[in-house]
Amino acid sequence: MVGTTIATKLVSLGHEVVMGSRSASNDKSAAWLAGLSANADKASAGTFADAATFGELLFNCTSGGASLAALNLAGTDNIAGKILIDIANPLDFSQGMPPRLSISNDSSLGEQIQAAFPKTKVVKTLNTLSCELMVEPSKLAGAHTIFMSGDDAEAKATVERTILREAFGWADVIDLGDISTARGTEMFLPLWVRTWAALGTADFNIHVVRAK
Amino acid sequence: MVGTTIATKLVSLGHEVVMGSRSASNDKSAAWLAGLSANADKASAGTFADAATFGELLFNCTSGGASLAALNLAGTDNIAGKILIDIANPLDFSQGMPPRLSISNDSSLGEQIQAAFPKTKVVKTLNTLSCELMVEPSKLAGAHTIFMSGDDAEAKATVERTILREAFGWADVIDLGDISTARGTEMFLPLWVRTWAALGTADFNIHVVRAK
Numbered sequence: 001m002v003g004t005t006i007a008t009k010l011v012s013l014g015h016e017v018v019m020g021s022r023s024a025s026n027d028k029s030a031a032w033l034a035g036l037s038a039n040a041d042k043a044s045a046g047t048f049a050d051a052a053t054f055g056e057l058l059f060n061c062t063s064g065g066a067s068l069a070a071l072n073l074a075g076t077d078n079i080a081g082k083i084l085i086d087i088a089n090p091l092d093f094s095q096g097m098p099p100r101l102s103i104s105n106d107s108s109l110g111e112q113i114q115a116a117f118p119k120t121k122v123v124k125t126l127n128t129l130s131c132e133l134m135v136e137p138s139k140l141a142g143a144h145t146i147f148m149s150g151d152d153a154e155a156k157a158t159v160e161r162t163i164l165r166e167a168f169g170w171a172d173v174i175d176l177g178d179i180s181t182a183r184g185t186e187m188f189l190p191l192w193v194r195t196w197a198a199l200g201t202a203d204f205n206i207h208v209v210r211a212k
Numbered sequence: 213m214v215g216t217t218i219a220t221k222l223v224s225l226g227h228e229v230v231m232g233s234r235s236a237s238n239d240k241s242a243a244w245l246a247g248l249s250a251n252a253d254k255a256s257a258g259t260f261a262d263a264a265t266f267g268e269l270l271f272n273c274t275s276g277g278a279s280l281a282a283l284n285l286a287g288t289d290n291i292a293g294k295i296l297i298d299i300a301n302p303l304d305f306s307q308g309m310p311p312r313l314s315i316s317n318d319s320s321l322g323e324q325i326q327a328a329f330p331k332t333k334v335v336k337t338l339n340t341l342s343c344e345l346m347v348e349p350s351k352l353a354g355a356h357t358i359f360m361s362g363d364d365a366e367a368k369a370t371v372e373r374t375i376l377r378e379a380f381g382w383a384d385v386i387d388l389g390d391i392s393t394a395r396g397t398e399m400f401l402p403l404w405v406r407t408w409a410a411l412g413t414a415d416f417n418i419h420v421v422r423a424k
Contacts, residue, residue, distance in 0.1 A: 105312050105402075142354075144421040147403075176406045184403035190317075191359075191396035194388045195420060203423040208407060209356040211415040 002087055002131040003061035004032045007043065009135035013167055016042045020051025020074065052078035057085070057163070064090035064109050065102060068116055080119035083155045085163065086110050086182075087126045087134070089189050098193040101186065110149060110182030121155035123148060124182040125164065128192065130202040135168050137205070144207040145172045149181040174208060214299055214343040215273035216244045219255065221347035225379055228254045232263025232286065264290035269297070269375070276302035276321050277314060280328055292331035295367045297375065298322050298394075299338045299346070301401050310405040313398065322361060322394030333367035335360060336394040337376065340404065342414040347380050349417070356419040357384045361393040386420060 007017045019029045029045035036043055052058060052074035062070040067088045071079065090109040092102040103109050110124035125148040126134045133139060137146070146164060150156045156175060164170040176184060196202050219229045231241045241257035248255055264270060264286035274282040279300045283291065302321040304314040315321050322336035337360040338346045345351060349358075358376060362368045368387055376382040388396060400418075408414050 100317050104399075105316055139423055140421045141424040142421050144419075147407075174407065174410055176410050181406045181410075184406035187316075187399045187402040190399045194393045194396035195359075195386065198386055198388050198393075199420075199422070201423070204420050206418040207356075207421050208411075208416050209352045209354050209419050210411070211351055211413070212353045 005131040018051040018054040019045040020048040048074040108182040121152040123150040129205040144205040217343040230263040230266040231257040232260040260286040320394040333364040335362040356417040
C-alpha cells in the first residue's frame with residue numbers, strides 16, 4: 001500500500017517508476033498498473049532486482065521484518081552508490097495489536113539496512129505517518145513535520161529537495177542527524193498506533209511546535 | 213527540577229504543596245523554599261512519606277530508575293486510594309548520550325508503578341516535554357498536545373480538569389487509554405532527545421494535527 005501510493009504519486013508527476021516485488025508477474029503490481037489513470041506509460045513492474053537496476057532513486061516500502069531479505073533480492077551491487085529512501089518500520093504483529101517493535105532502543109532498522117549495504121546511501125524518512133499523508137501533507141489542517149536521518153549529507157539534501165519538498169509538498173523538514181537517529185522516528189511508532197486508536201483515524205501527523 | 217517547577221506553579225496558584233525527598237532536611241528542598249516569592253506559606257518540605265501522607269494529589273517527579281524505590285519510601289499505604297501523576301521516564305544514561313530506555317516495548321514505567329501499587333490511581337501524563345512547558349504551554353507558538361494514560365477514568369478526568377486545563381492551561385489533551393498506553397509516550401522520548409539535539413533547544417512540543 002505504501003509502495004503503490006508513492007509510485008502513483010511519482011508517476012502522476014511524470015517520473016518513470018518500476019514497482020519491484022518478489023516475482024515479475026505479481027498480482028498486486030499488475031492491479032496497480034491496470035488502475036493508473038495518468039501517465040500509465042511511465043509505469044512498469046518487475047522483480048526487486050529489476051526495480052533496483054532501473055531506479056536512480058530507490059524506495060524501501062516493504063514490511064520491516066522483510067526489508068533485509070527484499071534488499072538482498074534487489075542485489076547489493078544493484079543498489080550500491082544509490083540513494084535508498086527507507087520508509088519501513090520494524091513492526092512486529094506476531095503478539096497481536098498494538099504491534100511491538102522487533103528492533104529498538106539499541107539499534108534501528110535504518111541502521112541495520114545501512115550496515116548491511118554500506119555502499120548504499122540510506123535516508124530514513126516518511127516512516128512516521130500514513131502513506132496518504134506522505135504524498136499529500138496538505139490534507140491536514142496546518143503545518144506538520146517530517147523527519148529525516150542519514151549518514152550522507154548530500155543524499156539527504158537531494159531527498160529533501162526533490163522528493164519531500166518538490167514532489168510531495170513538505171514544508172517543515174527536520175534533519176535529525178546520522179542514521180542512528182532513526183531510532184527516534186522508529187520508536188515513535190508505538191505512540192503513533194495508540195494515537196491512531198484514540199482518534200479513530202490515521203489522518204493525523206505531529207507538528208514540532210517551537211517557541212514564540 | 214521537574215518537581216520544583218511544578219511545585220512552584222502550584223504554590224503560585226494558592227495550592228498547599230509538600231516537597232518530598234529522601235531526607236526531611238534536603239538541601240534542594242530548602243533552596244526551593246527559600247526562593248519562593250509568592251504564597252511561600254503554602255509550601256513546606258519533608259520526606260517522601262510526609263509528602264505522600266499530606267497530599268490529596270501526588271506527583272512522581274523522580275528519575276525513572278529511582279521511581280519505584282522512592283514510591284516505596286513514600287509508603288504503599290500512604291499512597292493507596294490517591295491519584296499519582298507519573299511524569300517520570302525510564303531514561304538510562306549509563307551508556308552515555310543520547311539515553312536509551314531501561315524499560316520499553318513490552319512494558320513501561322507507568323505500568324510497573326501501577327502494578328507495584330495497585331490501590332493507587334496512576335495517571336501518566338506530562339512526560340513528553342520540558343518541565344517549563346508542562347506548567348506554561350502558552351510559551352509555544354500555537355496549539356500543541358499533551359497525552360494521558362491510566363486505568364481509572366475518574367482519576368484521568370480529575371487530572372485533566374484540575375491540573376492540565378485549569379492549573380497549567382492545556383487545551384489539547386489526548387486520552388490514549390489504559391496505563392499500557394504509557395509505552396507510547398515513554399517510547400517517544402528517543403525522538404524527543406534527538407529533536408532537542410537537532411533544534412538546539414528544549415522549547416518545543418508536538419501538536420497532533422488532524423485533517424481539515
